[in-house]
Amino acid sequence: xxxxxxxxxxxxxxxxxxxxxxxxxxxxxxxxxxxxxxxxxxxxxxxxxxxxxxxxxxxxxxxxxxxxxxxxxxxxxxxxxxxxxxxxxxxxxxxxxxxxxxxxxxxxxxxxxxxxxxxxxxxxxxxxxxxxxxxxxxxxxxxxxxxxxxxxxxxxxxxxxxxxxxxxxxxxxxxxxxxxxxxxxxxx
Amino acid sequence: xxxxxxxxxxxxxxxxxxxxxxxxxxxxxxxxxxxxxxxxxxxxxxxxxxxxxxxxxxxxxxxxxxxxxxxxxxxxxxxxxxxxxxxxxxxxxxxxxxxxxxxxxxxxxxxxxxxxxxxxxxxxxxxxxxxxxxxxxxxxxxxxxxxxxxxxxxxxxxxxxxxxxxxxxxxxxxxxxxxxxxxxxxxxxxxxxxxxxxxxxxxxxxxxxxxxxxxxxxxxxxxxxxxxxxxxxxxxxxxxxxxxxxxxxxxxxxxxxxxxxxxxxxxxxxxxxxxxxxxxxxxxxxxxxxxxxxxxxxxxxxxxxxxxxxxxxxxxxxxxxxxxxxxxxxxxxxxxxxxxxxxxxxxxxxxxxxxxxxxxxxxxxxxxxxxxxxxxxxxxxxxxxxxxxxxxxxxxxxxxxxxxxxxxxxxxxxxxxxxxxxxxxxx
Numbered sequence: 001x002x003x004x005x006x007x008x009x010x011x012x013x014x015x016x017x018x019x020x021x022x023x024x025x026x027x028x029x030x031x032x033x034x035x036x037x038x039x040x041x042x043x044x045x046x047x048x049x050x051x052x053x054x055x056x057x058x059x060x061x062x063x064x065x066x067x068x069x070x071x072x073x074x075x076x077x078x079x080x081x082x083x084x085x086x087x088x089x090x091x092x093x094x095x096x097x098x099x100x101x102x103x104x105x106x107x108x109x110x111x112x113x114x115x116x117x118x119x120x121x122x123x124x125x126x127x128x129x130x131x132x133x134x135x136x137x138x139x140x141x142x143x144x145x146x147x148x149x150x151x152x153x154x155x156x157x158x159x160x161x162x163x164x165x166x167x168x169x170x171x172x173x174x175x176x177x178x179x180x181x182x183x184x185x186x187x188x
Numbered sequence: 189x190x191x192x193x194x195x196x197x198x199x200x201x202x203x204x205x206x207x208x209x210x211x212x213x214x215x216x217x218x219x220x221x222x223x224x225x226x227x228x229x230x231x232x233x234x235x236x237x238x239x240x241x242x243x244x245x246x247x248x249x250x251x252x253x254x255x256x257x258x259x260x261x262x263x264x265x266x267x268x269x270x271x272x273x274x275x276x277x278x279x280x281x282x283x284x285x286x287x288x289x290x291x292x293x294x295x296x297x298x299x300x301x302x303x304x305x306x307x308x309x310x311x312x313x314x315x316x317x318x319x320x321x322x323x324x325x326x327x328x329x330x331x332x333x334x335x336x337x338x339x340x341x342x343x344x345x346x347x348x349x350x351x352x353x354x355x356x357x358x359x360x361x362x363x364x365x366x367x368x369x370x371x372x373x374x375x376x377x378x379x380x381x382x383x384x385x386x387x388x389x390x391x392x393x394x395x396x397x398x399x400x401x402x403x404x405x406x407x408x409x410x411x412x413x414x415x416x417x418x419x420x421x422x423x424x425x426x427x428x429x430x431x432x433x434x435x436x437x438x439x440x441x442x443x444x445x446x447x448x449x450x451x452x453x454x455x456x457x458x459x460x461x462x463x464x465x466x467x468x469x470x471x472x473x474x475x476x477x478x479x480x481x482x483x484x485x486x487x488x489x490x491x492x493x494x495x496x497x498x499x500x501x502x503x504x505x506x507x508x509x510x511x512x513x514x515x516x517x518x519x520x521x522x523x524x525x526x527x528x529x530x531x532x533x534x535x536x537x538x539x540x541x542x543x544x545x546x547x548x549x550x551x552x553x554x555x556x557x558x559x560x561x562x563x564x565x566x567x568x569x570x571x572x573x574x575x576x577x578x579x580x581x582x583x584x585x586x587x588x589x590x591x592x593x594x595x596x597x598x599x600x601x602x603x604x605x606x607x608x609x610x611x612x613x614x615x
Contacts, residue, residue, distance in 0.1 A: 053385035053407035090498075118409075125581075127543055128523035128536045128565055129390055129610065130435040130448065131492055131499050133411070134455045134476040137432055160410050161432060165388035172563065172584060 067115075067187035079104035084168070085143055085183045092138035094146065102146050105185055110151035118186040119143050121161040122168070124177035129163055136161030143183045223596070224258035225342070227251060228280060228288040231262060232304070233270035237295030241327035243302065243334065244291070249375065250335035250349040253590070254574065255597030256342075260285060272305050272314070280309040287315075289338060298324045306338055316341050328377060348570040349374065352614040353577060354382075354392040354401055355588060359606035361386070369403055371418065374570075374613070376601050382416060383423070392612045393445075395438045401612075402426075402436035402445060413447060415462070427460060437481045439506075446470075446480035446489055457491050459506075470508040479523050482506065484530040490514065492522040501535060515548070517555050523566065527573035528615070532593065534567035534576050545578050547593055558595045568613045569593075579609045 072078045079101045086095045094102060109115055121140030123132035140159040147157060169179040229251070231244045248259040262268075266279045270292050280288045291304030299321055306316040318337060322330035329350060336347030351374045358367045367389045372379035383389060387406035394401055395415075402415045411433045416423035427433040431450035438445060445460045449467075456471040457480045471477040475495035482489055489506050492499050496513070499522040504511035515521035520538030527534070530550065537546040537555070542562040548555045563581040570577065573593065580589045580600070586607040591598045 053383065053387075053405060125563060126541075127499070127520060127538060128479065128492070130479045131476065131494075131522050133432055133434050134448070134450070134478050137450060137455070138476070159431070160406075162388060162406065163390075165390060165406070172581060 069187060073187075080108060083185045083187075085185065086178070087139055087142075087181045087183075089177075089181065090135075092135070092142040094142060099146075102143055103150060106147040106150035106152050109147065109156055113153060113156065116156050116158065116188040118158045118160060118188060120166075120184045120186060121159065122166060122180055122182050122184070123164050124180045125164045125167065125172070126177065129165070133161050133163035133165075136163045139181070140183050143185075224252075224256060225287070226260065226283075226285045227257045227338075227342075228260035228265065228283070228285045230265065230268050230270070230288060230290045232291035232293050232302070235292070235294045237297070239293070239295065239300060239324070239327045241331065243293060243327065243331040246328055246331035246375075247289070247335045247338070250332060250347075251339060253375075253597075253599055254339065254347075254349075255592035255594070256339070256574075272307075275307065275312075277307070277309055277312045285309045287338075287342065289334075291334075300324075300327065300330070302330055302334075304334055306341065328373065332373070332375075345574065346572045348572040348574065348613075351571055352398070353568075353588075353611055354394065354614065355579075355608055355611040356389050356392065357606050357608045358388075369401070371401070371614075382418065382421070383414075390610055391435055392610060393436045393438055394612055394614045396440055396442045396615055398614050402438065404434050404436070413445070415445075426462065426465070435479045439482050440484055440486040446482060446491075448478040448480065457489065459489075468508070470504065471511070481525055484526055484528055490524045490526070490533070492524070501533075514553075515555075518546075521546075525567055525569060527569045527593075528571055529573055532569070532573060534569060534578075536565050536567065545576060545591065547576065556595060558591045558593070559589070559598070564589075566610050566612075568611055570613050571615050577611045577613050579611055 072080050075081055082101045085098045085102060087093065088095060109117065119140040121136030123135040137159065140161055144157050144159055148154065167180045168182065169176045229244045229248045231242065251257040252259040260283060264283060266283070267276065269275045270290050275290065286309055287306065288309055289304055289306045291302065294301045301319065301321050303319040305314060307313065308315055316337065320330060320333070332350040335349040339345070339347035339349070352371055353374050354369065354371045356367060356369055358365045364386055367385050367387065368381045369383040369389045369392055370379045370381050382401065383403065383405065385405055385407040387409065390404045392401050392403045399419065400415055400417050402413060404411050405414055412425050413427035413433045413436045414423045415426050426445065427447055429449050429451040432448055432455055435448040436445045443462060445462060447458050447460055448455050449458050454474050455476045455478050456469060456473070457477050459468045459470060470489065473495060475493055477491055477493045479492040480489050487506055488503050490501055490503050493502050498520050501514040501521050501524045502511040503514050515535065518537045518539040521535050523536045525534045533548040533550055535546055535548065536543055537557060543564055544557050544561060545559045545564045545567045546555050546557045558576065561580045561582060565579050567576050567578045575590050575592050577588060577590050580587050586609060588601040588608055588611050589598060
């Protein structure tokens with residue numbers, strides 16, 4: 001059986017080599033002197049560098065570092081000790097039970113105008129990640145509006161949404177999802 | 189395309205599997221195709237210095253994993269020729285093979301000379317003969333290239349085996365997590381961390397030439413969009429407006445990013461010119477408008493909007509303007525992505541609480557649901573449009589999965605520790 005050997009040098013770049021195969025059986029491609037120098041290859045040889053972002057304190061939950069909060073924030077009988085607000089499914093309406101909690105924080109903030117909080121909004125894991133970022137923001141803004149209407153100034157409130165990226169509870173059932181649909185009141 | 193589980197056992201392959209150990213991946217076929225074409229890839233004869241990659245195994249995994257082929261196990265081969273003159277086609281006809289490939293690898297100092305031949309078993313016709321050279325670390329890439337050549341020869345379609353994927357993994361670290369944006373070969377090998385942070389990273393998006401990745405990072409405690417050049421690791425923040433900075437998508441000419449910003453009230457679609465940094469607002473509504481993606485011809489932008497109550501997909505001119513609704517099936521459709529030829533659209537579709545991956549044929553607008561999970565998300569087409577990569581959560585473990593666009597074949601790529609999400613197939 002006669003056949004022609006053809007030559008193809010594997011290009012050492014990150015770009016896909018396209019051979020332009022046609023319907024003929026044997027393809028001719030010029031023998032290239034480009035070659036086998038591994039150092040010119042693309043990402044595969046480590047020439048792709050990583051970027052390390054600086055370490056944060058890793059948590060946006062609950063009170064931030066540096067907040068000097070009184071004992072009422074850890075007294076379980078005081079609504080201020082609740083720093084997570086919960087929501088109904090697909091809703092940015094605060095659950096009825098938590099309306100007084102938002103009110104308590106709003107009262108505190110209105111009387112401590114130098115106190116800042118970050119309201120971080122979250123969604124459960126279902127559906128697409130970026131849409132869930134938007135849902136988380138809606139929830140945080142909902143709490144922000146409630147607080148503003150109760151005398152908290154705009155400068156005291158910052159809103160951020162983590163969508164489904166920072167669940168409070170790992171789990172894949174309604175109980176976990178309910179605990180992840182939340183806004184955290186993070187005192188700074 | 190993906191390694192099959194039999195590679196995880198077998199003494200002679202143990203050395204090769206240690207390469208995969210670094211990736212921490214296990215791969216398993218969860219659904220096979222009934223109409224796959226039988227092909228045998230005979231182990232290549234090796235001479236000289238021997239590399240740590242068995243080419244025939246990589247090629248078999250690639251072709252078998254594509255769903256088009258069913259590869260013959262080496263244990264079932266009656267003979268293992270490496271030269272065309274030694275091939276007895278009856279040995280392969282009796283095994284029911286339609287095609288077979290043989291080859292040789294000659295190690296030569298730091299490089300390898302590889303040659304292979306592809307035959308039609310039924311009539312003994314030589315379909316293809318190739319010789320290639322590969323450097324020391326290039327054996328997997330050479331194997332993927334051979335897979336592309338065979339695949340294209342026999343299916344008429346370009347292969348996607350020499351391609352890359354990006355994804356986000358996270359592992360527990362102390363009281364929190366460490367998030368890593370990684371790029372790996374499409375079969376999960378050679379993962380490289382290109383960015384990491386104790387705060388979430390999401391939404392990786394490849395530039396059309398594959399040289400850059402845009403992504404969202406929360407390391408400043410708010411969302412920002414970064415564009416990073418892979419070869420140098422250099423990155424810059426291109427969008428850090430108040431509120432949401434999310435869902436970056438490169439235009440087909442690479443000059444612009446479509447993004448989601450909520451700085452003017454509610455999340456809307458904007459286009460950022462990467463050269464001038466000028467911003468053009470495309471949507472202006474009280475609803476959530478997010479997850480923009482360009483049509484491959486650059487004329488339109490598809491996006492997710494809940495203007496109708498729940499998320500659905502809409503299409504508008506790339507310069508903005510009236511949007512028309514695209515999805516009408518199911519009560520939730522989001523995160524649309526076009527195939528490279530623009531003929532298909534993958535999406536996350538939800539009804540009755542479960543979220544699956546579906547593909548719409550743009551000409552007929554018919555929708556096929558491809559997956560059976562309940563928490564599937566982030567679909568991304570292979571560059572040849574034959575497969576969709578997505579993130580799945582099954583039995584509490586997160587994994588990346590690949591499904592062929594006809595739904596016939598599915599494979600899972602699972603990480604041993606931590607979570608994996610947000611995959612994006614390089615162009």
